[in-house]
Amino acid sequence: MRALLLVDIQNDFMPFGALPVAGGDEIVPVANALILRSGLVVATQDWHPVEHGSFASAHVGASPGDRVLLGGIDQMLWPDHCVQGTPGASFHSALDVAGIDRVVRKGSDPAIDSYSGFFDNDHRTATGLGEFLESHAVDEIVVLGLATDYCVRATVLDAVGLGFGVTLVTDGCRAVDATPGDGDRAIAEMHAAGVRVVESSHV
Numbered sequence: 233m234r235a236l237l238l239v240d241i242q243n244d245f246m247p248f249g250a251l252p253v254a255g256g257d258e259i260v261p262v263a264n265a266l267i268l269r270s271g272l273v274v275a276t277q278d279w280h281p282v283e284h285g286s287f288a289s290a291h292v293g294a295s296p297g298d299r300v301l302l303g304g305i306d307q308m309l310w311p312d313h314c315v316q317g318t319p320g321a322s323f324h325s326a327l328d329v330a331g332i333d334r335v336v337r338k339g340s341d342p343a344i345d346s347y348s349g350f351f352d353n354d355h356r357t358a359t360g361l362g363e364f365l366e367s368h369a370v371d372e373i374v375v376l377g378l379a380t381d382y383c384v385r386a387t388v389l390d391a392v393g394l395g396f397g398v399t400l401v402t403d404g405c406r407a408v409d410a411t412p413g414d415g416d417r418a419i420a421e422m423h424a425a426g427v428r429v430v431e432s433s434h435v
């Protein structure tokens with residue numbers, strides 16, 4: 233059984249959002265087209281409490297882009313984003329949410345971030361996504377979303393580690409590229425881990 237996994241297609245990651253990803257809105261039509269062709273569709277949603285530990289604003293004197301230890305893990309600090317219940321945390325208004333079978337929220341623990349849809353960054357706490365997919369006999373997932381070099385990368389590498397076959401849809405992803413080339417390097421890393429890397433027309 234194959235499932236489509238949409239990563240964090242939320243307003244705050246759009247070009248108009250609090251943590252803008254260039255071209256983030258361009259992936260919405262790609263997602264909608266694949267939703268129509270997929271039997272099981274799961275979406276992750278970054279879902280932070282106010283003053284989440286990944287926010288620069290939660291650390292005295294810190295700015296976005298600084299790094300701290302959070303839960304014992306090296307953590308990039310971000311602008312406040314995807315705060316629970318705010319418009320920024322909502323899915324893009326053009327996303328076909330009626331076609332989503334299950335939403336998995338992550339990043340709710342203020343003391344640790346969760347780039348991956350499967351686990352918090354310390355890999356100690358699971359979100360339930362893996363169990364949900366296994367309960368539906370999913371063995372292969374098609375992944376797209378935001379951002380290539382953070383939450384997509386972490387989700388994909390965890391999926392590989394859990395034994396899922398993974399296809400990454402390149403035109404359905406955009407990168408933060410905090411350092412130029414981060415997105416391309418993340419795709420190369422996923423490919424080297426055994427991920428099938430294709431454009432949506434080849435899914």
Ligand SMILES: [Zn+2]
Binds near residue numbers: 278279280286314339
């Ligand atoms: Zn976040």
